[in-house]
Amino acid sequence: MEIIPSNFIEQAVINDINEKGLNKIITRFPPEPNGYLHIGHCKAVCIDFLTAQKFGGITNLRFDDTNPAKEDEEYVRSIQEDIKWLGFNWEAIYYASDYYDFLYDCAIDLIKQGKAYVCDLSADEVNAMRGTLTEAGKESPYRNRSVEENLALFADMRAGKFEDGVKTLRAKIDMAHSNINMRDPIMYRILHTTHYRQGDKWCIYPMYDFAHPLSDAKEGITHSLCSLEFEDHRPLYNWFVENCSLIKPPYPRQIEFARLNIDGTVLSKRYLQELVKGNYVDGWDDPRMPTLSALRRKGYPADAIREFCSRIGVAKSNSLVQPHILEACVRENLNANATRVMAVLQPLKVVLTNYPADKTEQCLISNNPTIENAPKHEVTFSNELYIEQEDFMEFPEGKFHRLKPDGVVRLMGAYIIKCDEVVKNEDGSIKQLNCSVIYDAQEQGIKAKGTIHWLSCKHSIPCKTRKFFNLLKEGETYQKGMLDKIINPNSLVEYNSYIEPFALEQTNAMQFVRMGYYVKDKTSTADLPVFNETVGLKDSK
């Protein structure tokens, strides 16, 4: 069957299959375990896994842990959890740190070929001699050491005979190259730091530019998909793969795509780190965070996030996606799947003066009106109710179809009621509404233009509902170390609300009728049950 490409990456894969005669496609998702995965990583995960899947291939999960200073086991655990939650299965799980011996051998090979050398220049000196964007660099005075000397020195580096930063292993390429990445890039640096998996076994660590292409090649990766900022690294990627004699064709091919940017959301690990470490948020899974664990806690279905990644597409132009595309995906998914319950976010008491105080009735409410023959559940009705504060207007403006003085409204699944009296507190605020049930509305031909939700005071359960807003103040952008000044103190608003008992039994997302989509926060340790707002309903007129 002919495969129709849906983006430029798939087109490139098809070309490679035809030209190189590839019989199996292998991709990899290569996170560095130095933070939690966020929605931006999710795009990459989808591209890596779905591209391979489309061609009947496989995807490896590889932790790119070549910098012991930043990495931690907590992150490798969370990353695996998040990928599984998204619904992807890796073929194998690897660690760049497991390749250290192999990479060391590759380095030796390059030294023997005269293509790598030990350099004694300090970091400052290396930077100074690299040249600039418009000027060529200068060759290191250590560039032409003999193979034997390089081999001995490199062995000494590994043996721990030098302090951090005293020596590096560099590739001998071209100090005058127009691409700065090709000006004798560093392959290994000395770092006497304990690695979270390797312990103190090593004191030299490979750089990304050296480790990544060779790790790809070792795993038989056919397509190494990464983001646009690595375009300039591709010539170097190819150089290592083509020059290391331990690597045989077919070589892996690097293809770059634009990373995800979402308007009003900062998707940088260092910003997220700062938020967590500075206690501006309640951990990596705080519902205001763009991490996958936070979105999960907030009730975003994994399928909705995958749908989002599919809708935004794959291309090479730097784009800024509007958050409402994600929200539309979530709304669409929840609308079709979520169990609906009634809840009152900001309550206003209603007393039904002509309904017996000792009477109750059971009203049937559909679990999801968009599903035909969906199960129904009972909600208890009584003479004292809560309705939503915003469903009543003492001085209605425009086309307000809900409750107003002397007006009528339908209580969903129950009666039509009429507002007879507005009872006020001493300070003039509204205390409660005295209303009467119109039992014979049908006979009288009384129709209500509006329908509102309600809850019996005695039969509902107090809870907290939380709404989230942008973490940064309006118009502010992230700046390192500026969080105190630019953080929005109102990024979280909590209400004292009520919910029907049925809601507590629900484990999946649910819709609070007309108020939006909320989900029970299973992670919360608050005394009262907590419901987080996932997405609001589409704006009504």
Add this chain to the structure above:
RNA sequence: AGGGGUAUCGCCAAGCGGUAAGGCACAAGACUUUGACUCUUGCAUGCGGUAGUUCGAAUCUACCUACCCCUGCCA
């Protein structure tokens, strides 16, 4: 002696020489025990600009312009 990329509707994005897909957003209407959902309809004589090649150009060529990335012993 700079290099590498990208420009198609408000936002994403297809298109690969034969006369501008789709989604989100928006607007109008229908339906509605929530004003949501659903449904219908509308929404680029135009593809960064200017020349050119061609019967025919978003697609090819040339020259401009704008924006993004690159001078970590980070990834």
